[in-house]
Amino acid sequence: MNLIKMARKIKLRDNSKAQTNTASCRYYIRLTSKFSVKLYDQKGERDDIVKKQRMACVHGIAPIALCKVNINGYYGYITEHADTITGLTFEEVDELKIKMRELKLCTGDIGRYWNSGLINNRPVSIDFDSVSVGNTILRNKKKK
Numbered sequence: 001m002n003l004i005k006m007a008r009k010i011k012l013r014d015n016s017k018a019q020t021n022t023a024s025c026r027y028y029i030r031l032t033s034k035f036s037v038k039l040y041d042q043k044g045e046r047d048d049i050v051k052k053q054r055m056a057c058v059h060g061i062a063p064i065a066l067c068k069v070n071i072n073g074y075y076g077y078i079t080e081h082a083d084t085i086t087g088l089t090f091e092e093v094d095e096l097k098i099k100m101r102e103l104k105l106c107t108g109d110i111g112r113y114w115n116s117g118l119i120n121n122r123p124v125s126i127d128f129d130s131v132s133v134g135n136t137i138l139r140n141k142k143k144k
């Protein structure tokens with residue numbers, strides 16, 4: 001079964017909410033060992049996050065953001081899953097922050113065990129909402 005079909009079969013229950021009481025991501029649901037679905041309330045919010053995650057992914061510091069999927073009135077997308085259990089070293093967090101700043105993304109809310117993860121031992125940022133990384137890309141676009 002492909003990932004989109006798997007995502008469409010998701011039945012949302014309160015206990016499948018993202019394990020954290022997080023700010024913007026309403027649900028984080030594993031589909032396979034490698035991919036998950038992230039769901040948000042607002043379409044614009046989701047679209048903005050996907051845009052930033054894809055941009056950061058091209059630079060090697062984010063999970064792959066596959067297609068967008070809407071489920072039960074929530075706006076979502078399929079993302080590569082990162083290991084958030086192992087934790088980054090302090091040096092890896094510093095390097096990740098430097099790379100993010102080069103991409104004009106804020107880094108105030110990233111640490112060894114939050115909003116970061118590892119994919120094949122490569123440090124990545126996992127949270128691209130406007131609270132965590134700002135909305136710099138959109139501002140740059142408007143200036144043009």
Ligand SMILES: Nc1ncnc2c1ncn2[C@@H]1O[C@H](COP(=O)(O)OP(=O)(O)O)[C@@H](O)[C@H]1O
Pocket residue numbers: 018019020022023024025026028038063079080081082083084115117126127128129132
């Ligand atoms: N790509 C990912 N890989 C692994 N876990 C993730 C990923 N994206 C989100 N999560 C899990 O879902 C939680 C909430 O996601 P996050 O993007 O940080 O949302 P919020 O903006 O609500 O903090 C994370 O703390 C993490 O446990």
Ligand SMILES: [Mg+2]
Pocket residue numbers: 022115127132
């Ligand atoms: Mg977060």
